[in-house]
Amino acid sequence: MKKKFLALALSLVMALSLAACGGSQEEAPAEEGGETPAVEEGGSDVITVGFAQVGHESDWRTASTKSAQDVFSAENGYELAFVDCDNDSAKQLEAVRNFIQQGVDYIIIDPIVSTGWDAVLTECEDAGIPVIVIDRTIDDSDKYVSWVGSDFKVEGLACGEWLKAYAADKGITEINALVIEGSTGASATIGRTEGFKEVADREGWTILDSQNGDFTEAGGQEVMESYCQSYEGQFNVVICQNDNEAYGAMTAMDAAGVSYGVDGDVIIVSFDSNKPAVQHVLEGNMNATFECNPMAAPFVDEVIQQLEAGETPEKEIYMEESWFAAEDIVSEITVNGEAMPVIHVTQEVLDARPY
Ligand code: GYE
Numbered sequence: 435m436k437k438k439f440l441a442l443a444l445s446l447v448m449a450l451s452l453a454a455c456g457g458s459q460e461e462a463p464a465e466e467g468g469e470t471p472a473v474e475e476g477g478s479d480v481i482t483v484g485f486a487q488v489g490h491e492s493d494w495r496t497a498s499t500k501s502a503q504d505v506f507s508a509e510n511g512y513e514l515a516f517v518d519c520d521n522d523s524a525k526q527l528e529a530v531r532n533f534i535q536q537g538v539d540y541i542i543i544d545p546i547v548s549t550g551w552d553a554v555l556t557e558c559e560d561a562g563i564p565v566i567v568i569d570r571t572i573d574d575s576d577k578y579v580s581w582v583g584s585d586f587k588v589e590g591l592a593c594g595e596w597l598k599a600y601a602a603d604k605g606i607t608e609i610n611a612l613v614i615e616g617s618t619g620a621s622a623t624i625g626r627t628e629g630f631k632e633v634a635d636r637e638g639w640t641i642l643d644s645q646n647g648d649f650t651e652a653g654g655q656e657v658m659e660s661y662c663q664s665y666e667g668q669f670n671v672v673i674c675q676n677d678n679e680a681y682g683a684m685t686a687m688d689a690a691g692v693s694y695g696v697d698g699d700v701i702i703v704s705f706d707s708n709k710p711a712v713q714h715v716l717e718g719n720m721n722a723t724f725e726c727n728p729m730a731a732p733f734v735d736e737v738i739q740q741l742e743a744g745e746t747p748e749k750e751i752y753m754e755e756s757w758f759a760a761e762d763i764v765s766e767i768t769v770n771g772e773a774m775p776v777i778h779v780t781q782e783v784l785d786a787r788p789y
Contacts, residue, residue, distance in 0.1 A: 481539050
């Protein structure tokens with residue numbers, strides 16, 4: 435499993451530079467180029483998989499899509515029906531219903547929002563099509579086989595605990611934070627918001643504002659432009675719920691003449707830890723980044739193979755993630771009673787990042 439994961443990670447690095455996000459709601463086969471390798475000799479039928487992806491809003495999403503396209507390939511015995519739902523919940527429900535009509539073998543859903551799922555999951559169940567949920571959670575139905583993803587609340591808690599330790603070391607006694615949230619209703623947004631707020635409340639920090647930047651660079655820039663006007667001179671921390679929002683926020687702070695990062699007045703952090711964000715941390719433009727691992731597809735493949743073999747997969751599968759900081763100040767934090775390392779970013783650390 436680990437070997438396979440590493441191999442995929444490597445191929446992803448090479449493929450990322452080529453990856454491009456198309457327009458909205460594209461439907462494309464998974465196989466690339468002209469190659470259509472036959473299913474292995476003596477092998478079983480091709481397994482058809484429908485994947486209702488959130489959209490193409492971020493670098494994280496591009497990596498997630500690529501992971502699925504790499505794994506659910508013709509070479510691996512799959513045929514992938516991929517739908518980019520363009521961050522539109524109605525489109526996502528429609529995509530799942532279309533998969534039912536097409537009679538795919540398995541349906542993968544990365545739920546844009548965490549509620550409103552029970553009816554369509556019941557339809558999948560009635561049609562006898564197993565559903566595997568990835569990344570974001572479904573919170574109002576358990577009619578799916580497995581979920582593979584991250585504990586977003588732990589990510590938010592880790593961010594809070596790191597900030598607490600970092601501020602203490604730097605002698606910063608007052609925290610006035612601005613939060614740029616991800617898309618409303620997404621479990622990633624809900625968990626990261628809750629986790630950070632839990633530490634903020636406990637420590638008596640002020641969260642001046644918390645607004646939706648939609649997990650996009652443009653959204654992050656727009657929210658930060660308005661924050662720079664409304665809270666001029668009042669904030670010393672900006673929490674961006676993904677990397678792309680942080681890139682937009684830095685552009686907005688540059689324009690407003692606000693300094694940030696290791697040598698600046700404002701501490702800025704992000705979630706996801708895509709390579710460009712880790713690069714910003716290495717350069718000191720950002721203080722820290724908290725990883726969310728987008729490579730769920732190999733684990734989904736494993737779930738499907740278990741189902742094919744008549745086995746019962748685990749209901750919840752958590753991705754492994756790391757926390758990265760610019761300065762070698764906080765080397766460990768404790769989250770939910772568990773000690774977790776904080777990695778000081780060096781060139782070697784950056785070079786080893788798989789996405
Ligand atoms: O953090 C963000 C993406 O659901 C965890 O969605 C995912 C989030 C990720 O757009 O970049």
